[in-house]
Amino acid sequence: MTAHISIREVSKTYPPAKRGGSAVEAVRSVSVDVAKGEILGVVGYSGAGKSTLVRLINALEPVSSGYIEIDGVDITSLKSRQQREMRRGIGMIFQRFNLLRSRTVAGNVSYALEVAGTPKAQRAARVKELLDFVGLGDKADNHPEQLSGGQQQRVGIARALAAEPGILLADEATSALDPETTDEVLSLLQRVNRELGITIVLITHEMEVIAKIADRVVVMERGGIVEAGETYDVFTNPQSPVTKRFVATVVRALPSGDDLARLREAHGGRFFTIEFSDDSASEARVFRALNREGAEFQLIHGGIDDIRGRIYGRLLIAVHGDDDAIARAFAAVAKTIRITEVE
Numbered sequence: 001m002t003a004h005i006s007i008r009e010v011s012k013t014y015p016p017a018k019r020g021g022s023a024v025e026a027v028r029s030v031s032v033d034v035a036k037g038e039i040l041g042v043v044g045y046s047g048a049g050k051s052t053l054v055r056l057i058n059a060l061e062p063v064s065s066g067y068i069e070i071d072g073v074d075i076t077s078l079k080s081r082q083q084r085e086m087r088r089g090i091g092m093i094f095q096r097f098n099l100l101r102s103r104t105v106a107g108n109v110s111y112a113l114e115v116a117g118t119p120k121a122q123r124a125a126r127v128k129e130l131l132d133f134v135g136l137g138d139k140a141d142n143h144p145e146q147l148s149g150g151q152q153q154r155v156g157i158a159r160a161l162a163a164e165p166g167i168l169l170a171d172e173a174t175s176a177l178d179p180e181t182t183d184e185v186l187s188l189l190q191r192v193n194r195e196l197g198i199t200i201v202l203i204t205h206e207m208e209v210i211a212k213i214a215d216r217v218v219v220m221e222r223g224g225i226v227e228a229g230e231t232y233d234v235f236t237n238p239q240s241p242v243t244k245r246f247v248a249t250v251v252r253a254l255p256s257g258d259d260l261a262r263l264r265e266a267h268g269g270r271f272f273t274i275e276f277s278d279d280s281a282s283e284a285r286v287f288r289a290l291n292r293e294g295a296e297f298q299l300i301h302g303g304i305d306d307i308r309g310r311i312y313g314r315l316l317i318a319v320h321g322d323d324d325a326i327a328r329a330f331a332a333v334a335k336t337i338r339i340t341e342v343e
């Protein structure tokens with residue numbers, strides 16, 4: 001796997017806002033590789049350092065220490081003219097879309113082509129091609145304020161693609177949109193990734209966004225990376241407290257504390273969680289195995305989520321029966337299904 005973007009021990013410290021104040025370490029010793037053609041999600045609460053990281057990746061600000069390579073070139077040591085050139089290979093989309101209100105939809109995209117140096121004779125055809133790609137061929141002559149938020153972001157994406165970038169940085173690109181429109185924009189970003197092969201770094205505070213399209217995710221807190229991994233793994237086995245909080249916004253937490261105590265009292269028996277992935281017949285296999293061994297069970301709580309197109313199912317069951325029989329039943333299915341006793 002070749003790294004498209006390689007971020008190595010990067011820190012960014014802002015000087016104190018006023019004399020006697022303290023410096024802000026917005027990014028602390030961050031190292032992460034982004035593979036060519038992948039969608040990397042960066043998630044964190046407000047102030048975690050996500051936007052700063054984006055500004056460092058496109059060299060809008062200098063790093064305080066460490067370095068960043070894009071296609072093997074250290075961009076932190078480039079002269080400003082070379083940096084401008086490098087930046088042409090990076091498209092950006094923003095939370096507030098940042099479209100020019102005085103120009104039509106076509107005008108916004110055309111302007112980006114102009115800046116990218118596309119000869120005038122080719123621009124009209126390219127504008128049409130780009131607007132068709134984002135599904136707005138019929139809105140060319142409208143002004144941005146005549147479009148919905150989702151449509152405006154699609155113009156933003158068309159504009160970002162104008163210079164045929166290899167990388168797209170999306171900074172909270174769906175945060176101003178409702179859930180349905182968010183899905184629409186995310187599907188488009190997925191097409192940008194799959195059909196055009198563009199590497200995407202997706203900054204967000206919405207775990208839903210990560211669950212839908214990110215191949216991998218890094219979780220940031222106070223400037224540092226606290227957790228990183230394949231999206232499915234992070235969702236199904238989060239480690240740090242902040243990651244667990246984020247995951248709980250998508251994957252419904254199992255009952256705990258007083259709720260769990262009440263359920264135990266009501267149902268009796270031993271409590272187990274059953275976790276399974278792609279095989280949607282998994283829970284039936286567990287139930288059959290318990291039946292076979294003569295153990296009784298009740299389903300207490302359950303949910304199935306879709307993480308990056310894969311199923312993640314989790315059930316809580318109360319089981320009554322002989323301990324050996326229960327152990328035999330679970331051993332029979334343990335290969336593909338994770339079963340944990342809830343203490």
Ligand SMILES: Nc1ncnc2c1ncn2[C@@H]1O[C@H](COP(=O)(O)OP(=O)(O)OP(=O)(O)O)[C@@H](O)[C@H]1O
Pocket residue numbers: 014015024025026044045046047048049050051052053
């Ligand atoms: N230009 C700046 N000068 C001084 N401090 C800054 C500057 N930009 C960001 N910071 C500080 O750096 C920290 C990280 O900010 P950053 O905007 O990168 O976080 P974020 O995760 O993107 O959050 P948000 O989503 O709210 O923008 C914050 O404490 C912020 O106040």
